[in-house]
Amino acid sequence: MTSNMHRGSLVLLLALTPILCGVDRAAAQLPELRSGEVVPRDIREMYERGLKYLALQQSPEGGWQGSQGGPGVDGLCVMCFLACGEDPNYGIYADNVQKGVQAVLRAQNKSTGYYGNSMYHHGFAMLAMAEAYGAVDDRQWSGHGEQLPSIGASLELAVRSAVTSQKKNQLGAWRYSPDSNDADTSVSGAVLVGLLAARNAGIEVPDESIDRAIAYYKSMTSDSGQVAYAGMGGFDNSPARISIGSLVYAIARRKDIPQYEATVRNLSENLEAPANGYTEYTRYYRAQALFQGDYEAWQKWNRLLVRTLKESQNPDGSFQGDFGPELGTSMSLLSLALNYRFLPIYER
Amino acid sequence: MPHSQQQRRLSRATLLACLLAAWTTEAVRGQIFQLQVAQPAVVAPAQPVELPEQTEGQADTTRPRLELQTGDYFSGSLAPYDQPGKIAWQADALSEPLVFPLGAAAAVQFPLVPTNVPTQGEFGVELLAGDVLFGAVEELTADTLTLATEQFGTLHINRSEVRGIERWGALNRVIYMGPAGMQDWLWQGGKQAFKSRGGRLEAELPGTIALTGHPVPGNCLIELELSWRRKADFSVRLASSGRMWQDMANAVQGLWRQQPANQNDQQDAGAAFELTTVRDYVVLVSEGADAADVAVVGSLSDKRRKLHLQIRVNPAAGTIAVYSPTGNRLAEIACPLDAIPLAGGVIELTNRRGDVRLDRLVIRDTIAGPPIDLSQPGIHVQPSGGDPLVVEELTIERDGDAAVVRMPQQDEPLPLAQLARIDFSRRESASDDDEAEQKNEPVAGDDPVPGDIAADDPAARFDVRVATQSGLRLHGDWNSVSEDAVTLSRAGIAESFSIPLVDLQAVEVLGGDSPASHRMQPRGELVGGGVECRGALVGAKEDPRAAAGQLVWRPLRSQTASPLRSDFSGRITYVVKQTPEIPERPGARRRPNPVIDFLRSLSSVAPAGAAAPAKQPVGDQLLWLKTGDRISCRVTSIDESGVHFTSSMVEAKFVPHELVKAWDRAPGVAPAPLDERKMARLLTLPRMQRNNPPRHVLQSTDGDYLRARLLSATDETVEVEQRLETRRIPVDRVARIIWLDKPEDRQADRDDEADPGDNGDAAVADAADQPGDSTAEDEPDDAEPGVGPLIQAVRSDGVRLTLRFEQLVDGVIGGRREALGAAHVDLKQVDELLLGDAIADAAAENPFGQWQLTSAPNPRYLTESGEPAAAAGQEAGLVGQPAPDFRLKLLAGGEFQLEKTRGKVVVLEFWATWCGFCMQAMPRVAEIVDSYPEGDVVSIAVNLREDADTITPVLERMGLEPTVALDIDGATAEKFQVTGLPQTVIVGADGNVANVFVGAGLRFDEQLRAGIDAALAAARGESAPADEASAQ
Known part of the structure; x- marks a missing residue:
């Protein structure tokens, strides 16, 4: 399924709107928004510098091998290129996008549909493929004589893999390995978001799977909006997890439940709270969660984000991170990518 | 009587x-x-x-010192000069000699050189004014005494000058x-x-x-x-x-x-x-x-x-x-x-x-x-043995080989060898004190105090009185100074005296001008470099060097002016700070009076940010810069790059935020006093705001304080951001804005590392160090480009400007200041000029220095033993303790016992297949361990509670081949206090736990390497190199 007007909650997708409308843009243009307003220049410049860095770091095979490598990383990097508004098939980054997508596809286990070697990778790769699905033209790739599945096929397989893993899991969520019997909210976030994105892209995802996962999250969310990690021990404050919780509720369209309100409130009342470790990871999720949950809060927080990123961007365009510059850069760029849209989507 | x-x-x-x-x-x-x-x-x-x-005295006693009648003094040395009546002095602080009329000087003091050798000679000839010359008496005629001295050669002395001769x-x-x-x-x-x-x-x-x-x-x-x-x-x-x-x-x-x-x-x-x-x-x-x-x-x-x-x-x-x-x-x-x-x-x-x-x-x-009664006329002669005589006339002359004393009234001449003493009665000497005696007063001496009103005094004839290191005391007239000696002449002695400079101990100028008699309008007082003197800076019209970056100083009474040395450090004071009125005695120098000093010290300490006395034109604002300057200006606007202003003092119209310390919009308004607790609260940065700290403190005219981030200012409003909200404040409510230094340390972030953190997850969280961080803001380098010395002008209205001196023209100091461009100050408004180190010292007393944010302390987490968590890798109570022994089966078969590896460095890695971070850490550990020579380091991956069936496929898939020990029941993990995975333990060759790492964050690789290095070094018996990793 290729044509969609309604894409997933992730803002990145919206950047592709011009393509969906059938407008074929060959040359780079100022990414414009539905409203016609232009992204501020300092943000644009930061973002482009980051993209240049990623482009340079991409290996000839299309992947990004940093201290963390794998289809999840590749997927996140691909999403950065997708989010900027350049045409993924004919734009200046088309080559990067295509190679990146191919790298992800290549990393998938043909029989199980498992991307990479950890459910983190699986989740992010699924998300990336869901975003690429329909935007990236995979019909006429000349591979290296290899047989790559289409993005759609790959996605379907991946969804099945995730669902299968969930079925085996007594908590109804996911952990590092597809065979894990326990779960944590961090890995589950990656997988669940990927599933929801795939669903929004038109891939069939069983409702009960989503429900079960949401139930897991509800069980892990406290009244104050804190989200636990893995059920052992208490709730320490983690803006990252709170953001993940809030985001999954939002894009699963469960904004009705009190846990959603609690997490959103927690986030918007603690905009300046520093990340409890994992700065870029937190940033990545918090941007989206705020954007979905409280637009005004997002605006305020975004100002701080832009200021922080301006100060911390390296001269080569990269952003340092706990897991290396590739992940640090891609997650930071994606948190910035929400600026490429000013109007919140799916405002109900 | x-x-x-x-x-x-x-x-x-x-x-x-x-x-x-x-x-x-x-x-x-x-x-x-x-x-x-x-x-x-x-x-x-x-x-x-x-x-x-x-x-x-008070000054440096290792340098000679010239003291003037005015009380000013200069450390330095006598400069060669050959015009009588003048003294030339090369002050240490100046680059050229100064020439003073002799009367302006009071004394020259040289450092004491204790000498053991008192002046010796066969005879001591006592002259009027009390001088004593030593030597051999050769001849005494009716007019002249010929004395052969060691120091000065043969001297011919007027007989009327001689008071006595003594063996x-x-x-x-x-x-x-x-x-x-x-x-x-x-x-x-x-x-x-x-x-x-x-x-x-x-x-x-x-x-x-x-x-x-x-x-x-x-x-x-x-x-x-x-x-x-x-x-x-x-x-x-x-x-x-x-x-x-x-x-x-x-x-x-x-x-x-x-x-x-x-x-x-x-x-x-x-x-x-x-x-x-x-x-x-x-x-x-x-x-x-x-x-x-x-x-x-x-x-x-x-x-x-x-x-x-x-x-x-x-x-x-x-x-x-x-x-x-x-x-x-x-x-x-x-x-x-x-x-x-x-x-x-x-x-x-x-x-x-x-x-x-x-x-x-x-x-x-x-x-x-008893002393001879010299009121009797005549010459008193005291032979060595025998009674004293009183004769009317006396000569000494050669008679054959020896000299004899010929007295016409005596038949026999007295061999000189038998002469003990000759006293010429006062009546024969030049001056007399008859009247004094008749008035029944204690007799005044013959050499009254110089500068005294006393008249008729033999010593007053002379220019100077010289004391030598060897104890000689001579009066004379100041003739000239050469490279190594001073030449005096003396009325009554035909020859002139040459006293080596090294032998000089003091020179006292007699009958100098009284200080009150020269009322040149001194502009300022120069203090520093061994100099304390009044005088004035010379402008370019008088001395072209003042336009070439040289500070030219003319001391009061000096006939020449000299540039200050380029390394001079001190100050020129034009207006003394307010002190309580202590009447000074006329002509008295300022001398250390502890009471006065104490009072002075009280009044010269300005309370932090105290308002200056309202001397500046109304409406003028002060901009305080981090360099210590305070310039009067009018700020036109502030934007995100810096402050725009106009100032009559400096050329620049803009200064970036990094240089600004404070903006005093209303200098006349005294700041509201804040007690210590409130101040501490105001300046404590909550942990929540650590990522977005306030950068400024605003002070309102009412005395309220606001912490915020200054965004911009115009002449109507000030825009600040507070807690991510933008606020607008009318500018006339703002009295002062203080730029805060960045919170000082990233200690807080390092404290996070020590936090055991999430269970089961990698706990070591290196807070991402922003690459663009600067630590404590350094004082701007004062390596200013330019020609002249760096000077700081301090005005009475609190304005303080540092600049590199270029010229002094028409009473206006002109120079250049990096970042501010050309600057100038009118000397008339200057209270004080600081030079050299004094500038740095003044900058050190930064009134706004206390306005720094300090981070609120992090809660400290306790480990299980109740002890506070220490630095990374050293937290666990395990460190330093003997590693608990264990024996486990290996995945590949066989057994492993820790004790058996005593003598080797062992790296234990606790892991599980479900731990994603372990998967990521294991290859890194393997790589590091492999980089050491074979056999140096033993690496064991202790798997927690899983069986071979679970482990093997995972290892295959990951492509890893570690030596896996199976801790089926988890007892070993418990012994090693494993609370989070991955946990890596380094056991030293001595069997003690050297390091414990929980998690594998960004710095894990270097920390592990450092830990292994240290353990290996300890094993070899070397002292371990500074263990950065464990110190983190």
């Missing part, structure tokens, strides 16, 4: 009463000190006593002749009261000095010359040997309060005599254990403020007598025997509430009788 017996007794009785009263109130009297009697008996040239550091050491052996500086004198008590000036010792504060190293024999003749300026309130004492001076330690420490030395007053055997002033009289007292005697010597004269006496102690007769210089006996008292110093007494001079100067002290060991 001696009184009649009757009168004497009466006056004695009265005076005794007065004296007793006076003594009990004497503060000095309460002091009991002990004298250290110097080595007795041997009267060879006394070794100078080992002195503690005693300073002459040195023959008769009355001279024990001491001086003073020539403080070198033989010990002082005692609080602040050192006595100072040496031109060799003479003067005091204006109460204090006591004692001459040590020159024990005074019981049989002695003491010649004393004292003078004073205001009030005579002193005493001279010959203390007996029973007293010991106080431990020098007390004196050195300069204690104010006198420490009672011994409680043994009884040891105080008294003084042979004490010559003391009691109101308007001079009184002689002798005091023993049981008996005492007292007599009035004379009355003090207001006109001639000096005392010149000879005191003779005669134990044989049991008397002490006081004579005038001409030999008149003025007083005599009985001296108790037990008061006579037997083993050698000590002369003490005490100044009480007046001032006194010791001009001359000569101590002779008398064998012969």
Whole structure:
């Protein structure tokens, strides 16, 4: 399924709107928004510098091998290129996008549909493929004589893999390995978001799977909006997890439940709270969660984000991170990518 | 004139009463000190006593110093100059010599060089004014005395200049002749009261000095010359040997309060005599254990403020007598025997509430009788053996081989070898004091105090009085100075004297101009580099060097101006800061008065950010820069890059935020006082805001404080961001904005590392160090580009501007300041100019320095043992303890026991297949371990509670091949306090746990490597290199 007007909650997708409308843009243009307003220049410049860095770091095979490598990383990097508004098939980054997508596809286990070697990778790769699905033209790739599945096929397989893993899991969520019997909210976030994105892209995802996962999250969310990690021990404050919780509720369209309100409130009342470790990871999720949950809060927080990123961007365009510059850069760029849209989507 | 017996007794009785009263109130009297009697008996040239550091005056005593009549002084050296009547001085602080008219100078002091060698010669020829020249007498005619001296060659001296000729050491052996500086004198008590000036010792504060190293024999003749300026309130004492001076330690420490030395007053055997002033009289007292005697010597004269006496102690007769210089006996008292110093007494001079100067002290060991009565006309001749003669005429000439003294009235000439002393009576000498004697006053001496109103004084003929290191004292006229010697000429001596510069100890200018007589309008006072003087900076019109980046200074009274040296550090003060009104005595130099200093120090400390007295034009604002400058300006706007302003002082119109410390919009408004607690609260940064700290503090006109981030300002509103909200404030409500320094440390982030954190997850969270971080803001480099020295001008309105000096034209200092461009300051408005180090010191006292944010402390997490968590890798109670032994089956078969690996460095990695971070960490650990030589490091991956079936596929898939030990029941993990995975433990060769790492964050690789390195080094027996990783 290729044509969609309604894409997933992730803002990145919206950047592709011009393509969906059938407008074929060959040359780079100022990414414009539905409203016609232009992204501020300092943000644009930061973002482009980051993209240049990623482009340079991409290996000839299309992947990004940093201290963390794998289809999840590749997927996140691909999403950065997708989010900027350049045409993924004919734009200046088309080559990067295509190679990146191919790298992800290549990393998938043909029989199980498992991307990479950890459910983190699986989740992010699924998300990336869901975003690429329909935007990236995979019909006429000349591979290296290899047989790559289409993005759609790959996605379907991946969804099945995730669902299968969930079925085996007594908590109804996911952990590092597809065979894990326990779960944590961090890995589950990656997988669940990927599933929801795939669903929004038109891939069939069983409702009960989503429900079960949401139930897991509800069980892990406290009244104050804190989200636990893995059920052992208490709730320490983690803006990252709170953001993940809030985001999954939002894009699963469960904004009705009190846990959603609690997490959103927690986030918007603690905009300046520093990340409890994992700065870029937190940033990545918090941007989206705020954007979905409280637009005004997002605006305020975004100002701080832009200021922080301006100060911390390296001269080569990269952003340092706990897991290396590739992940640090891609997650930071994606948190910035929400600026490429000013109007919140799916405002109900 | 001696009184009649009757009168004497009466006056004695009265005076005794007065004296007793006076003594009990004497503060000095309460002091009991002990004298250290110097080595007795041997009267060879006394070794100078080992002195503690005693300073002459206040300045650096290692450099010669020129003092002017005005009180100004310059450290430096005599510069060669050959015009008489002028003195040229190369001050250390200036680059060229200054030339002063001789009358402007007061004295030149050179550092003391204790010399053992007193001047020697066969004869000592005593000239008018008290100088003594040593040498061999060759001839004495009716007009001229020819003296062959070692130092100055053969001199031809006018006979009328000569007062006496004495064979040195023959008769009355001279024990001491001086003073020539403080070198033989010990002082005692609080602040050192006595100072040496031109060799003479003067005091204006109460204090006591004692001459040590020159024990005074019981049989002695003491010649004393004292003078004073205001009030005579002193005493001279010959203390007996029973007293010991106080431990020098007390004196050195300069204690104010006198420490009672011994409680043994009884040891105080008294003084042979004490010559003391009691109101308007001079009184002689002798005091023993049981008996005492007292007599009035004379009355003090207001006109001639000096005392010149000879005191003779005669134990044989049991008397002490006081004579005038001409030999008149003025007083005599009985001296108790037990008061006579037997083993050698000590002369003490005490100044009480007046001032006194010791001009001359000569101590002779008398064998012969009382001083000759020189009021009788004629020449008194004292042969070595035999009776003294009085003749009318006398010559000395060669007769064959030897010289003889030919006296027409005598039949036989006296061989010179038998001559002990010749005294020419006063009538034959140039000046006289008849009237003084008839007025019944103590006789004034012949060399009154220079600068005194006294007239008719032989010394006043001369320009200078020179004291040498070897103890010589000479009057003369200042002729010239060469590279290494000073040349004096002297009326009455045909030849001129050349005194090597190294031998100079002091030069005193006589009859100099009084300070009041030259009222040049001094502009400022230069202090620093060994110089303290008034004068003015010279502008470019007078001296073109002032336009070429040189600060040219002309001291008051100098005939030349000189540029300051480029390394000069000090200040030029135009306006002294407000101090309480302490009336200064005319002509008196500022001297250290502790009370005044204390008061001054109180008033010169400005409270932080205190408002300046309203002297600046209304509407002017102050911009405080981090460099320490404060410039008056008008701020036009502020944006995100910096502050835009206009200023009449500097060229620049903009300064970036990094340079700004504060903006004082309303300098007249005093800041509301904040108590310490509120201040601490205001400046504490909550953890929540650590990522987005406020960068500024705004102070309202009402005294409220607001922490925020300044976004922009116009002349109407100020826009700030507070907690991510933007606010607008009308600008007229803002009194001051202070730029805060960034929170000082990232310690908080490092504290996060120590946090055990999430269970089961990698806990080590290196907070991402923002690459663009700068730590403490350094003072901007003061390596300014430019020509001249860096100076800072301080104005009375609080404005402070540092610039690199370029020129001084028409009273305006012009220069350049990096970041501010060309700058200028009108000297008329300047209170003070700082140069050199003084600028840095001033910058250090930054009134806004306290405005720094400090991060709120992180909660500290306790480990299981209840101890606070320490640095990474060292937290667990395990570290330093012996590693618990264990034995586990290996995945590949076989067993592993930790004990068996004793002697090797072991890396244990606790992991599980479900732990994603373990999957990521294991290859890294493998890589690191493999990088060491084979066998050095043993690496075991201890798997937690999983079986082979679970593990093997995972390892295959990951492509890893570690040595896996199976901790099936988890007991080993428990022993090692594993609470989170992955946990990596380094066990040293000694079997103790060296490091524990929980998690594998960004720095894990280097930390692990460092830990292994350290363990290996320890195993080899080397001292471990600084373990960065564990210190993190």
